[in-house]
Amino acid sequence: MAQILLLEPDIVLSRIYAKALEQVGHKVSSVFDAQAAINVIDKFAPDLVVLELQLPIHNGVEFLYEFRSYAEWQKTPVIVQSFVPPSEFKLTPSLWRGLGIAIYLYKPRASLQQLLNSVQDQLVTITA
Amino acid sequence: MHAYGTNGVINSHSSLLLRSVAEELKLPLLQIGRDAELQNLASANIAVDLKRIQNNADMALLLVDSYLLGLELNEAQAELTLEPVSLSGALDDAAHTLNQFAKQYDTTFELASSGKYGPVMAHAIGLKAALVSLGYALVSVPQEETSRRQVILGVHQSSSGLVAGVYGDFETLAHTHLKQARMLCGRARQPFRMLSSGSAAGVFVADTIFQAMHTKLNVSRHQKHTGLAATLQPSQQLALV
Numbered sequence: 443m444a445q446i447l448l449l450e451p452d453i454v455l456s457r458i459y460a461k462a463l464e465q466v467g468h469k470v471s472s473v474f475d476a477q478a479a480i481n482v483i484d485k486f487a488p489d490l491v492v493l494e495l496q497l498p499i500h501n502g503v504e505f506l507y508e509f510r511s512y513a514e515w516q517k518t519p520v521i522v523q524s525f526v527p528p529s530e531f532k533l534t535p536s537l538w539r540g541l542g543i544a545i546y547l548y549k550p551r552a553s554l555q556q557l558l559n560s561v562q563d564q565l566v567t568i569t570a
Numbered sequence: 571m572h573a574y575g576t577n578g579v580i581n582s583h584s585s586l587l588l589r590s591v592a593e594e595l596k597l598p599l600l601q602i603g604r605d606a607e608l609q610n611l612a613s614a615n616i617a618v619d620l621k622r623i624q625n626n627a628d629m630a631l632l633l634v635d636s637y638l639l640g641l642e643l644n645e646a647q648a649e650l651t652l653e654p655v656s657l658s659g660a661l662d663d664a665a666h667t668l669n670q671f672a673k674q675y676d677t678t679f680e681l682a683s684s685g686k687y688g689p690v691m692a693h694a695i696g697l698k699a700a701l702v703s704l705g706y707a708l709v710s711v712p713q714e715e716t717s718r719r720q721v722i723l724g725v726h727q728s729s730s731g732l733v734a735g736v737y738g739d740f741e742t743l744a745h746t747h748l749k750q751a752r753m754l755c756g757r758a759r760q761p762f763r764m765l766s767s768g769s770a771a772g773v774f775v776a777d778t779i780f781q782a783m784h785t786k787l788n789v790s791r792h793q794k795h796t797g798l799a800a801t802l803q804p805s806q807q808l809a810l811v
Contacts, residue, residue, distance in 0.1 A: 451712040452601075452767070454622065461608060465611065494767070497712075498767045525596060550596050550599075553604075
């Protein structure tokens with residue numbers, strides 16, 4: 443099972459997602475903004491990050507640029523789970539890959555089961 | 571020609587506000603949907619908080635109702651008659667409505683209306699709806715898991731009237747943020763990033779209602795807290811209670 447950093451600004455949703463992930467055995471660290479995420483990363487050492495792009499102060503893309511600037515976090519998979527529809531997320535596929543976004547889930551249409559499946563898929567990819 | 575222009579402005583504002591409200595409503599609906607799904611995923615191990623589901627549904631309905639009320643009051647603004655309304659009563663009602671919702675955000679909700687204030691000129695239902703919408707927006711401001719926010723519904727006297735609003739630990743909030751947020755309402759995903767990771771619709775709904783009552787939201791300080799508040803004119807009628 444994996445260590446998952448959950449970057450979700452809404453406390454209620456964060457607790458729901460964390461419960462679902464913990465239920466299948468993952469260890470979750472929940473943070474509500476990009477700065478808090480950067481602060482806990484070294485100590486928590488996530489295997490995977492679940493990220494909302496709409497964050498207070500610094501947005502999720504700014505977080506990703508910062509996150510990827512550290513050598514040790516360049517290969518950690520990131521699942522974006524956001525209120526921003528992918529069609530509005532105007533990055534070219536190469537930039538998308540460059541930021542290491544493994545999967546993009548549009549939050550209003552992504553079930554908990556889809557999130558759990560996506561996490562599982564990525565963890566299988568890491569260990570393969 | 572003038573009427574067409576005026577209608578155009580009203581329609582434009584209402585459609586931008588509608589977009590903001592629609593974006594905001596995705597959050598409580600998602601919370602309800604995922605809460606219910608959690609129960610199905612793990613029925614044996616996790617007891618789903620039905621009270622939380624009820625609170626989220628109730629607050630979403632209140633936001634929709636307040637949005638519609640804001641539109642109605644603005645459309646009837648020329649004929650809108652303000653009446654003497656008990657400010658402490660409106661604050662008390664709003665605090666009561668918001669209390670359960672605040673708990674799920676680990677927020678302590680306090681009513682700070684010390685001092686005896688007479689009635690203000692307002693639309694009674696509109697005043698309560700504006701305060702609740704504002705509280706809804708400020709209670710759900712993201713915060714650290716470890717901290718516990720205190721949000722205050724407060725009123726104080728100023729040289730221009732009675733200032734009523736919602737306050738918290740938003741020290742860096744400035745008038746320029748509010749001004750910019752008004753311009754971005756319905757046009758940006760995060761028009762008020764100082765306060766909300768979403769559309770902050772509650773703030774704009776409250777602002778719309780206050781504007782129908784010939785006032786508007788401003789950044790204000792109350793005791794040691796900063797927040798958003800509107801200045802209301804005291805009624806000249808004698809306060810009997």
